[in-house]
Amino acid sequence: MVNDFGQRLRSARKMAGMSMEALAQATGALISKQAIGKYEKGQIKPSSEVLLALAKALNVKIDYFFRSSRLEITNLAFRKKSKLSRKEEERIKYQAVDFLQKYVELEDILGLPHTLDNPITHCVIASQADIEKAAAEIRQHWNLGNAPIQQLTELLEDKGFKLLEVEAGSDFVGLSGYAEGMKIPVIAVFKDGDCVRKRFTLAHELAHLLLDFSPCEHDHHEKLCHAFAGALLLPEKVIREELGDKRQNVTEWELKKLKGIYGISMQAIMARARTLGLISEQSYKIFCINVRQLGWHRDEPGEYSGMEKANRFKQLVIHAAAEEVISYSKGAELLNLPLADFEREVHIVS
Numbered sequence: 001m002v003n004d005f006g007q008r009l010r011s012a013r014k015m016a017g018m019s020m021e022a023l024a025q026a027t028g029a030l031i032s033k034q035a036i037g038k039y040e041k042g043q044i045k046p047s048s049e050v051l052l053a054l055a056k057a058l059n060v061k062i063d064y065f066f067r068s069s070r071l072e073i074t075n076l077a078f079r080k081k082s083k084l085s086r087k088e089e090e091r092i093k094y095q096a097v098d099f100l101q102k103y104v105e106l107e108d109i110l111g112l113p114h115t116l117d118n119p120i121t122h123c124v125i126a127s128q129a130d131i132e133k134a135a136a137e138i139r140q141h142w143n144l145g146n147a148p149i150q151q152l153t154e155l156l157e158d159k160g161f162k163l164l165e166v167e168a169g170s171d172f173v174g175l176s177g178y179a180e181g182m183k184i185p186v187i188a189v190f191k192d193g194d195c196v197r198k199r200f201t202l203a204h205e206l207a208h209l210l211l212d213f214s215p216c217e218h219d220h221h222e223k224l225c226h227a228f229a230g231a232l233l234l235p236e237k238v239i240r241e242e243l244g245d246k247r248q249n250v251t252e253w254e255l256k257k258l259k260g261i262y263g264i265s266m267q268a269i270m271a272r273a274r275t276l277g278l279i280s281e282q283s284y285k286i287f288c289i290n291v292r293q294l295g296w297h298r299d300e301p302g303e304y305s306g307m308e309k310a311n312r313f314k315q316l317v318i319h320a321a322a323e324e325v326i327s328y329s330k331g332a333e334l335l336n337l338p339l340a341d342f343e344r345e346v347h348i349v350s
Helices: 004-015 020-026 033-040 049-059 062-066 086-110 127-142 150-156 194-209 216-235 237-243 252-262 266-275 281-294 312-322 328-335 339-346
Strands: 073-080 162-166 173-180 183-189
Touching: 004 033, 004 049, 004 086, 020 033, 020 049, 020 266, 033 252, 049 062, 073 086, 073 252, 086 162, 086 173, 086 312, 086 328, 150 162, 173 194, 173 216, 183 194, 183 216, 216 266, 237 252, 237 281, 252 266, 266 281, 266 328, 312 328, 312 339, 328 339
Parallel strands: 162 183
Antiparallel strands: 073 173, 173 183
């Protein structure tokens, strides 16, 4: 029967993207592939020497193996490109579970509620009109008006969403779900890369978390989440005022202007214009042809000066360590940093 240690070992191995054979080799052949399998199944118990070797190979603290594995993510939505390997997909999923466990543990230590400011409940989506209504209601509930959302990451963190930035290649897009039985939402996005793309992904995953697409065919869910992301980032009133109700031709200058202010890509702006009937299907097709010919699908023109960075978890860890609520070694474990690096991060000045 699998025990807590076995579950934690398997989680650490998956987070590292290692097979049992690769892990065995990383321990310098101290542990065999067969033995790792038995540890994970709870059939044998590790010695202190084995624990040290496993922790070093997997880049975790020994304490990691003995933390509770009580959390799972439900209603998981995982967006990826077809090239993303199964091993990489599992690595990201296990990282998200581990991050959520750490986050909940830290909030429990600090006595903070796991509160979600849910702007809409039981929001059933059956049409584009429902998408526009949902986006407008969220903006109203969060007092956003029709202004640009300057820091979507910070906004979502303030509202109770747990955001993880994952080091992953361009084949990973986004992940979202809830802590099982706790209704604590988590969103994972790529750590580095295009800020505009990250904002769109955050808004897309927000749709997966808050909206009920049950009346729609499953194949349409992703398109509707795309439509919601566009509606949240660029309100209908704004795009109508900027482009007009009917356009024959749209200029690059106009799209770059909107992109720079609202932090949404030119391609998403034009998709939104088509959805709202501001441009014709033919006009949109011509635009898509130009995107391919000009290479904009790889490197789109136009600048957005904003920044999206998830900071709340790290801020809570540093705060807890500075106030001696947790030890520096615990803080280093939560942030997966060497102790010396964590001490430099804290750097108390008063």
